Amino acid sequence: MGILCLLRPSGIIRNMQNKGGVTMRIHELGEFGLIDRLAARLGEPDESVVVGIGDDAAVVQYAPDMQVVTTTDMLVEGVHFRRDTIDDRSLGYKSLAVSISDIAAMGGRAKHAVLSLAIPVDLDVERLDELYIGVQEICTEYGTHVVGGDVVKTSGPFVISVTVLGVVEAGKALLRSGARPGDLIYLTGTVGGSAAGLDLLEQGQGLAATLSEQQKADLLRFHQRPAPQVPGGRILLQSGGCTSANDVSDGVASELNEISKMSGVQLVVEAGKLPIHDSVRAYAALRGQDPLQWALFGGEDYQLIGTLDPAKRAEIEADFAKAGLALTIIGHAEAGAGVVLLQDGTRRELRPKGFNHFGS
């Protein structure tokens, strides 16, 4: 390894020529040229990086009472991202955001990342430069350091594989399995924004002129630059009153079903309490869509959702307010199974990807 190292001979992208001023393809840059170019985009490591880029493996040091949290995600062009809905800089940002959010959902801090790329040989080098600028932006914001990776060529689509290592106080990680009857369901920030932003990019170009610049910026940011809720996760962990946590990657409905199943409780959500951003409501009205659908099933919001001990509610809410972070109580846990949505006096079973009407 090393950053982008350990290319096996068959994977080496040869030819060290550089054509100044002209858009360069990867194969024109060469393996080591590419490594140097990408490594230069990354910031200086902190003291937790004992051995970083350039040896067989990276060595990182954590405090004795800390556990290491690790998570990984793979993104394929054409499946998980498309060039017409995300720019390369935001793609770099979001590629790490997805994994940092998993660390946040454990209550941890994201400390180190490794980043592997399978690169089509005709990819413009400038796309990688932009990608790494985005990677470095989120690393700077979250105190995360890229300590290695691999770069290989592929005959297929661009593939990004990210692994993030974080730390959490020993024995304190927030799990999906601790919700108890009587607990309250919390949700950080707002949801539905990523789906609304994607809808705007895919379908809403004709409506874009009707939105304010701020509204457009909000929607694009929700989709392209989700903010992992590490500070919120830290407050929840430190409160000692958080009984379960998930990040909203697959959608509120999906995450709640997971917590319900893993904890063995029924979760009851009040539709009217789901926090939806004003810009999302405004766009939904223009599109003639119900924003609740985006909020429940859209996913990729990367907020935290879970349950907390009602005795700790006031303290947690105060700590969120003090940190300038939003937290909303959207329901509660009961004895039983599954997830129930309360809306306009009706009770519907909320499935991961839709509704199931009781008695029907």
Add this chain to the structure above:
Amino acid sequence: MGILCLLRPSGIIRNMQNKGGVTMRIHELGEFGLIDRLAARLGEPDESVVVGIGDDAAVVQYAPDMQVVTTTDMLVEGVHFRRDTIDDRSLGYKSLAVSISDIAAMGGRAKHAVLSLAIPVDLDVERLDELYIGVQEICTEYGTHVVGGDVVKTSGPFVISVTVLGVVEAGKALLRSGARPGDLIYLTGTVGGSAAGLDLLEQGQGLAATLSEQQKADLLRFHQRPAPQVPGGRILLQSGGCTSANDVSDGVASELNEISKMSGVQLVVEAGKLPIHDSVRAYAALRGQDPLQWALFGGEDYQLIGTLDPAKRAEIEADFAKAGLALTIIGHAEAGAGVVLLQDGTRRELRPKGFNHFGS
């Protein structure tokens, strides 16, 4: 995350039907069916796995005086492996071997792995079953536990991304940068076997009948089932006399050039001392090839190479012998730069991928 989790909605492979008795394609199995099927291939974790498969991220616990070593590799079908030169079970084995070998080259022990796959939708499920059997085989041998991963679909070739986390005593990791003039160059095991095995698979079918079953098995094993030198790395680290280490992924010549550059010494290798397996020599004779070429430039042998303090030579050799492991002294370090090959009284500069005749 979770094993193979965090499929974003767009990445989910749908359809939960299972057609018993007929070869199944991935899309017929469904996301959760696939996850259950693959997770069942993996062994039980040990006490270092605090949270394994099934939450947002895995949590692992290391002893206080231990540093965490991490490395990652990405393998693309058609670039790094081909179905006609490696079976899927060996592919699973080798995919982890490559990264475990990086941990060995730091003197560490490989403890945990995450494994992400980008899967063509028409891939046979049985290929993944075989892959995971191979993964579990090497995990059992090395005490490594798969604690998570991601499975996504792709329109392109099969991609395997592996990240391995290991532990090493704080401050003791073996680096590439510590070689000093007067040190001896060591090499574990034998080299050239992987290149010979690949040659047999690609070119040597007509000669296979001339080889003994044992010779064929040796060559295939060298290429398809390389053995990461974790025990040898541990002996080298514990001796306190190992001044540099690399694993032979890109070839002896390439690894020595890296150590020379990172340490600021000249490395002098005696061609006649390079350890080459008898089966490799026998096959090279049949092919009319010089086995030294495979030994120097073949790569993928995953042996350890580096330098040691001559005062520790006897102790290290005794410990290797006691453990039933091979270690050969193949040269020494001098003041200067670059790598020199001594052969039949001539001195040639050994470049990563070839020779440079002095004075020519």
